[in-house]
Amino acid sequence: MAKVQGAIQVNTETCKGCQVCMPVCLESVIEMAKDVNRKGYHYAYMAKPEACTGCTNCAIVCPDRAISVYRVKVSA
Amino acid sequence: MAKVQGAIQVNTETCKGCQVCMPVCLESVIEMAKDVNRKGYHYAYMAKPEACTGCTNCAIVCPDRAISVYRVKVSA
Amino acid sequence: MTEEIIIAGFGGQGVLSMGKILAYSGMMQDEEVSWMPSYGPEMRGGTANVMVILSDERISSPYLKVFDTAIILNQQSMDKFQDSVKPGGVLLYDPNGITIHPTRTDIEIFQIEGKKLAVELGNAKISNMIILGAFLKVKPIVKLDNVIAGIKKSLPERYHHLIPLNKEAITKGMDNLKPYSAKELSLK
Amino acid sequence: MTEEIIIAGFGGQGVLSMGKILAYSGMMQDEEVSWMPSYGPEMRGGTANVMVILSDERISSPYLKVFDTAIILNQQSMDKFQDSVKPGGVLLYDPNGITIHPTRTDIEIFQIEGKKLAVELGNAKISNMIILGAFLKVKPIVKLDNVIAGIKKSLPERYHHLIPLNKEAITKGMDNLKPYSAKELSLK
Amino acid sequence: MAELKLMKGNEALAEAVIRAGADAYFGYPITPQTEVIEYLMAEQPEKRTGMIVLQAESEISAINMVYGAASTGKKVITSSSSPGISLKQEGISYLAGAELPAVIVNVVRGGPGLGTIQPSQADYFQSVKGGGHGDYKLYVLAPASVQEMSDFVEDAFDIAFKYRAPVLILSDGVIGQMMEKVNLKDQKPRITDNEIIEKYGDWATTGKKGRERNIITSLDLQSEKMEKRVHRLMKKYEQMEAEDMRYEKIGCDDAEYLIVAYGCSARISQKAVQLARKKGLKVGLLRPITLFPFPKQPLFELANQVKGILSVELNAGQMVEDVRLSVEHKVPVEHFGRTGGIIHTPEEILEALEQKIINHGSIRHYKTRESSIL
């Protein structure tokens, strides 16, 4: 039975660390980085890459479209 | 049995001969004079005085309030 | 030739249209013309006037204080414009509804029973054409056929059947012009 | 005495309030003061600056081109205002986030680790008070108790419990001021 | 084809709008210019040329419809009278700031406030000094005949597009309401959508097709950019002064005294000049056709010739300031004008000229007011 594996790529410079992508991630993949970007924001990153399903929930709620989403099928 | 007798007094100078008082007079008391007032209007007058009941219908629809109404009780 | 005219009366008396037809008539014979109306919230029964100029030169001011001719159709206008006639000028008026007649002796004064004659013609609205006729009798500044052409221009197609009536009214006006001398009055 | 100061940094760094406290402090010792902020749609993270003047004479222009002291909290501001310091004047800055350090050799330059020390004090928001302290070390133009009085004036009642912390921050700033010489850099 | 007609100024202007190939008119009724929209609605230009006519819910909506239309490169015009023009001031300032071509017509009535519906020229200052906020000017054409009410429409559009700037036709109740003979120009074809996309592709917001997107705005949050914008505007105004200033001289060659007047006052003053000449007084008339750019240079030169100047305006004294600035106080300049809807007569003007100029030397100008109220 085929399972999907996802991944997100965050544009650390356009991310404003607003965190609205966190609650919509059902797998709690996303957290905010300790250090800041040039604008002084703690940007988002994949804290739990393995859990990402590539559902795009985070990306479509991101006001700044800082997230790109990737997905592949992997056989269990 | 007591019957009422009415009469209207038309201010021939403020009357504009608009005739809106005519249709509301159930007794068709009112008509417009042949001659005109200083403003050139054919003013209203009591053509059938005996028929007037003093109901005030004409007076309250007169935009220019050119009609005063009088009423008395008369025993038949 | 330059003729400076004022026409004044009640709103409903066809003052503006009389002026318009005069202007059109002048245009028909290639003259310069101007037509300057009073305007505003024309409540029925308000007064109206129009200044009309016909000239063979470029017209400077369309707005004037004194005129060669004044055509007067009600008392207010008589009071207001009698003195605006140039010495030697013409005052033409419809006596109907006039209580205080003109008193100037340094101008020519004429009467025309516009309203009365119009009723005879069976159309009260035509009185202004009768008065126009009377004016043209005094001052034949435009040819009759140019006047008719002017009427054609100023009337919408749907009214062109009225042109014969207008023509009749104009001639009636020409025939019924009455000179009036202020002296008589002042003699009494 | 007249001291003309510019304070510049990010919107969130307490630039305007630092200037406000300076102005209040000056007022506490009966000096003339003016406080001229940059303003506009302050989107978070935007830059802000304020021109503060303390003087014992009536202040003419609240808006200036050159200053006795520039207090700089981020790179944009460094780029923009380094040259606005009068020869012989003072440039005080927080090295945190500064990549291109000042290069002028005709002025006095000082560093203060505002942000870092604030974290040590356990309140990032207090860094502007640390920097203020450092400035007062360089230029003791207002007495400390007047500064405290100024803080009292500028803070709403409900924040007055923070005054001891502010005091602590100011002294910490005074103790940690580091002179900086552009030469070193230019030597490398 | 061209036609000779007898028309009201307002009607002649409306007909000229159609014939100029305008794309749209947006307006709201107000005396004494309501004939403009009434004529257009009756003529159904939509059928004649495809031009659109819309009665807006207010003057403010109308001027902003103009802004919208102009931002897409269309030929658009609106008209109103004094109170309505005051309401348009923000929109007019936006048009100037966004550098959009548009024509605004003001058939002036007497103010301030609701005032009177009778003719006036009391909106001169508002028109030439900028009634709206900010550093901008309007190119202002002042028709003095029904013929010019017609002719100036195309001129106005030409200037508007030459400079990408709003143009004002400043008329008055006399010129708008009077009838005169007018020679109507031939119908110009409307510019097609594709021609617009071709011609104005570098700025008009017609949809980004085969080019970078266009933006129409008057905002510049960076002051440096905003100052550049203001300088760009000022350069346009300089160029207008150099290339498109217009005026008319009547009997000025031998004039010892000069009347300066525009619009209906110029017509009435012309008669006053005739009366003066009859009296043997050498009086000339300079009629500014553009109120901005103002004929400064011709006036400056005439100042070496004449003994005094009377500025005749249907207001309490407005253009008189520009006349004084033009002649640099080399000769006395006084003002005469009736207000409140009263129209001065040729006789009154001549009388004022004799009293204030001919029989009277210069007076201190910082006391202007006194001379300006009759």
Add this chain to the structure above:
Amino acid sequence: MAELKLMKGNEALAEAVIRAGADAYFGYPITPQTEVIEYLMAEQPEKRTGMIVLQAESEISAINMVYGAASTGKKVITSSSSPGISLKQEGISYLAGAELPAVIVNVVRGGPGLGTIQPSQADYFQSVKGGGHGDYKLYVLAPASVQEMSDFVEDAFDIAFKYRAPVLILSDGVIGQMMEKVNLKDQKPRITDNEIIEKYGDWATTGKKGRERNIITSLDLQSEKMEKRVHRLMKKYEQMEAEDMRYEKIGCDDAEYLIVAYGCSARISQKAVQLARKKGLKVGLLRPITLFPFPKQPLFELANQVKGILSVELNAGQMVEDVRLSVEHKVPVEHFGRTGGIIHTPEEILEALEQKIINHGSIRHYKTRESSIL
């Protein structure tokens, strides 16, 4: 009782409105003056003095609320910034025409259009020449400090009621946003309803009680009446010029060169004068405090003393015209000013003075434009 405080100009003005015993403020938010309504809402003057504060749905609604309040004899004020003031022009013209006392505040930003929110003085023409339609003027006060933002409120109300005319306080983003020490006046009691009925019973529409009814209108369908109204207004303006013109002279006694500047430009120019004096240049500053009435006479007199005048304004050249009219071209008058929200520095001003005046003779003024764009 009086108080010494450190406040923004906008806040000082708002506090002064309460202390002047105003009855109402109506406004709509706009940068850089939003602190006025924010301060008032926070202060709850309704509790302090019973004064009413209402955020209107637009600037137009606000100015018409002002008109309504003023027509009943109440002390009322509104504030806005450039685009919002343009929207108020019809209402302002109505206030002038109906002869109503009211105070309008314009904290000017850069235009035209949406322009910039940064400081500017580009609304000078709109303010003094009448941005609205018709023959009227505003009494215009130009504060140059936070103290004056506070003090001029009461002055403005006094003038407004002295003449039954609208008064404009023309400020700018610098004066509105900066903080300075300000001495607040004591709280004045609000005038009671009965006092209003007593004092203004001859005109205010407070309900006809024991007198003939009152009517507030700006309309006169009879031109004779309307002209009388206009003359009445002009008489007021003459009286303002005679009795209430205000200005300040700084270092003019020995001045060989003069700077004329108001508002923030006067503050910055003052520093420029200091710099000039350091260089040994005898420069003085004349600061018009009222822009209308303009200090014509003092300038006319100074023109006999100085060699040249520089009009310094944060715009492309507006007040410079009034300066020229005042000195009657006896000395060269040039303009200097930055635009678009850029604020000129003292150094720039001094440089311009040297270039345009000190090292440069008079130039033809009908070419003004060139001199006005920097």
Add this chain to the structure above:
Amino acid sequence: MEVLDIIKPENQVFCKTKLMTDCALSYCPGCGHGTAHNLTMEVIDEMGIVEDTIGVAPVGCSVLAYDFMNIDMTQAAHGRAPALATAISRLWPDKYVFTYQGDGDLAAIGTAETIHACNRGENIVIIFINNGIYGMTGGQMAPTTLAGMKSSTSPYGRDIKTMGSPLKITELVAQLPGTYFVTRQSVHTHKNVRKAKKAIRMAFENIKLKRGLSFVEIVSNCNSGWKMTPNEANIWMEENMFAYFPLGDIKVDGILK
């Protein structure tokens, strides 16, 4: 009995209210404005509140209302009467403040002022004369002009597609919590006049009780603008205007009908 014996002061049962001036109305013969003016003044007279009444006149044919209504009045800029009334009633909470406006004034240029005064629930009365046209300026199309109806700016009849539908502003304001009493009346017959007067009375009573805004629309003829005789106009109004603008109460005691 002789007429002259009847026409005696003691027998008088109706005459013009003293709250109307002697100045002859400037309105066209048969225009509803006159009747609406008189009813309003009769109500104020009967309530004995003339000393505490302040009226706001619009821009429109009734701009001269202040010449005819013998009360304190202020004349507002076109469409802004509700803004004036807001300020006046806020500053004089015990006064009876009303506006009198036409459809162009209230529903076109004045839309924002109308909606927001109603939404704030100002304690005022708005008397709204809906004659489906701009009378004062000579019969242009109004927001309330009926579909297909001719006017000088819709000479071929109002075209819904390009000019929009006639606007039922009264139904709109009734939707707002701030309005307390909203009704539509007419004054062309004795029956309607009596109803309309009751409505106006209720509206002014609401001010006394500080109930919020009362909105009284009066559908009326503009016989000049419609180019009909007054009686023709009234019949046309019954057949056409009332079909689209049905008479009756729309909101009473703050509850939609």
Add this chain to the structure above:
Amino acid sequence: MEVLDIIKPENQVFCKTKLMTDCALSYCPGCGHGTAHNLTMEVIDEMGIVEDTIGVAPVGCSVLAYDFMNIDMTQAAHGRAPALATAISRLWPDKYVFTYQGDGDLAAIGTAETIHACNRGENIVIIFINNGIYGMTGGQMAPTTLAGMKSSTSPYGRDIKTMGSPLKITELVAQLPGTYFVTRQSVHTHKNVRKAKKAIRMAFENIKLKRGLSFVEIVSNCNSGWKMTPNEANIWMEENMFAYFPLGDIKVDGILK
């Protein structure tokens, strides 16, 4: 499987639309404007109509929409966007013309333009961002500010008695015959984002079919103005804003729900 093996062009399932410029959004972190911008541009991209689209920006935080939306745009005076859009769509009937406006812009100063453009049934889309406050100018009260809600001009909470009730302009315009599609959406969760995008798509499809005016309200947070973190703001919005401004379609295919 390694993340880097997944992050390959061929595996990409979502990225920012090309119709948004590279210019960093000037909006505060977590502000709904950004999402609304992106959805609008995604729809235009997917419909392939960018060459025929003309946008009108308001005065408000989104005044700079033209810096971010990579299409032809005109910036309107405060509140007047619907007037501009009317003219543009009349003159370019085959273009997709839309306005993007905030609540102060559309429901306060622009009330008249909004009501009349809707009443005329202009063939345009109005995207209405209702964040219950004036964001741009720093958090003043808007017509849509909730009862008791604090803002810099209602620092003690909106007082219905003196400031009126929050205005449901969307329900009002739905009453007008000219509006064809009226809906209320939000963009704070993935579910709502997907719904909102569908609504915007339908709105633009209506332009193609010349159906008249489509009005899409998006209830959004102004976390700066509300003085909350973005996620706090979104929760507060669900609990308070949605209670008064319920999400869902209000009018579909010209029929009120």
